[in-house]
Amino acid sequence: MTRPDDQFGKNRFATIAVGAAESETHPQRSGMNDVVSPIHLSTTFEWGSGEYANEHDYSRESNPTRAALEEQLARLEGGEHALAFASGMAATSTTMLSLVPPGGHIVSSDSIYSGTEKLLTELAAGHLGVNVDFVDARDPKNVAAAVGSDTDLIWVETPTNPLMRLCDIRTVADIANDYGILFGVDSTFGSPYFQAPLELGADIVVHSTTKYLNGHSDSIGGAVITNDDGVFEQLAFAQRTGLGNMLSPFDCYLVARGVKTLPARMEHHEANAMVVAEFLESHDRVARVDYPGLESHPQHKLASEQMSGYSGMLSFEFDGTAIELEAFIKGLEVFTPGASLGGVESLIEVPSLMIPDEIGHGEATAAIPETLVRVSVGLEDADDLCEDLRTALP
Structure with a gap:
């Protein structure tokens, strides 16, 4: 049983976690060659054009500290895109409510975090008319029996909170692919170190960064990682413009610090x-x-x-x-x-x-x-x- 490091290219997981790869994309952070990404607390950034153009203009839309963390989280999961949210529930709710239309259909594992259950039963189903089917996802056949051409999202936790049940990610990913359905995995309990859902076929990975990623019980946050460009654009719009539930620069710093260990x-x-x-x-x-x-x-x-x-x-x-x-x-x-x-x-x-x-x-x-x-x-x-x-x- 070994860590599937092949997905990380030339740098293995521990190297990426420490942040050595950051020098490849940020050779001169703030012009000071910082070993640790600095905290950018500014809410706005000076506008420039041409050679003086700035990729950041307003911190709700984009912040250098958050961008550095999101890049780091994407690398850890072997994904193309990552978004850092104000909480794990913010990451989960933004994913579900952005990708599933009112009146849509979600198939969810029946063993999930209580907050996610309330989101599905009281908000998604109760207020938006989403049809939610809970199934015992320990047997992939139960998932296959519940999905159909009208299904928008399959959602599972593995291992689950608090019953420690597992879902066969690869098999459920195959089911999702057969129907052209998005497949999301809450991988908080496994952490990116012990579990790589994208490598196994999932489209979306969600974490409560409050937990293992931060690791020191001093920051609330969440993250979504995906390889799907369309999914990323939808979630980025919801995070930055529609809902505005991004992670603060200071909390981004705390999570980035925790990830190193x-x-x-x-x-x-x-x-x-x-x-x-x-x-x-x-x-x-x-x-x-x-x-x-x-x-x-x-x-x-x-x-x-x-x-x-x-x-x-x-x-x-x-x-x-x-x-x-x-x-x-x-x-x-x-x-x-x-x-x-x-x-x-x-x-x-x-x-x-x-x-x-x-x-x-x-x-x-x-x-x-x-x-x-x-x-x-x-x-x-x-x-x-x-x-x-x-x-x-x-």
């Missing part, structure tokens, strides 16, 4: 997650562990084929009462109970306890067990993480 962080996240997953799987108060890196995961083979690593996210079902589960969470010292994921610190979340209003209760989407615990394994010492769990588990 993405390979090292992801290797450490994965190593720690495997240790934690194996510990939990052996504990008698844990009914089931969902981690694609475990051979017990029903889609472990698929994960090994389409991912170059298993990332740092896992979930498990606690074997006990809700009261015991709350006591377990309160007994943790190294793990921080809280939402979000992908930072250097280990976070733990019980959706039914901490965010009950965000959990989908619709019949069309996958049910989340009341005792499900989602774990974002950070970069602490793995032995300390296991000892914290061991001490807190009843």
Whole structure:
């Protein structure tokens, strides 16, 4: 299982993440040969013509710091175009609402982030009349059965939040191609380091940069990467003119800084997650562990084929009462109970306890067990993480 570096040409992933390739396209940033791309906070830029022309005029339309990040993200995903948005949901909603017309049709995996589910059921379907079919995308046949000539977009998460289910990206991409349908993948949990959806045939990749790409829990953002020129033009118009939901220069700087350590962080996240997953799987108060890196995961083979690593996210079902589960969470010292994921610190979340209003209760989407615990394994010492769990588990 190796990183598919061929898509990056002469520079491999870690080299691109650090930014060494930037010198090829920006030999003299600001005339100072900056090693780190500077933060351009100006809202407007002086107009010039001829040899004094400036590619930037107004920061909503284009900003040098954002342009540098978008170029960096495109290279990481092996894509032609990238756009940086104000949040992961801004990236997702702009993609869906720009590419699917009112009254259109979306086929979505039934295990998705709760915010995406609300976007589909309450905004797309409720206000724009979009027909949304949720299917169990673990079996590509379910996707094939739901699509038709009127379908505008297939949307999946893989691995999914929080059930850690996988979708066969290559097979679904073939289905989309057969019908001429756009295929979008939320690859936030995998990160560009462990998963390359464009290489597997997807048309669009979406990330919450808040998570692994930034990696330090200090910036909210999102990104869309594509090779499709037409898709890029539609999304760029929506980002810059229609909705104006671009990422700020300072947040672009933070994400770009985080990306430089993405390979090292992801290797450490994965190593720690495997240790934690194996510990939990052996504990008698844990009914089931969902981690694609475990051979017990029903889609472990698929994960090994389409991912170059298993990332740092896992979930498990606690074997006990809700009261015991709350006591377990309160007994943790190294793990921080809280939402979000992908930072250097280990976070733990019980959706039914901490965010009950965000959990989908619709019949069309996958049910989340009341005792499900989602774990974002950070970069602490793995032995300390296991000892914290061991001490807190009843």
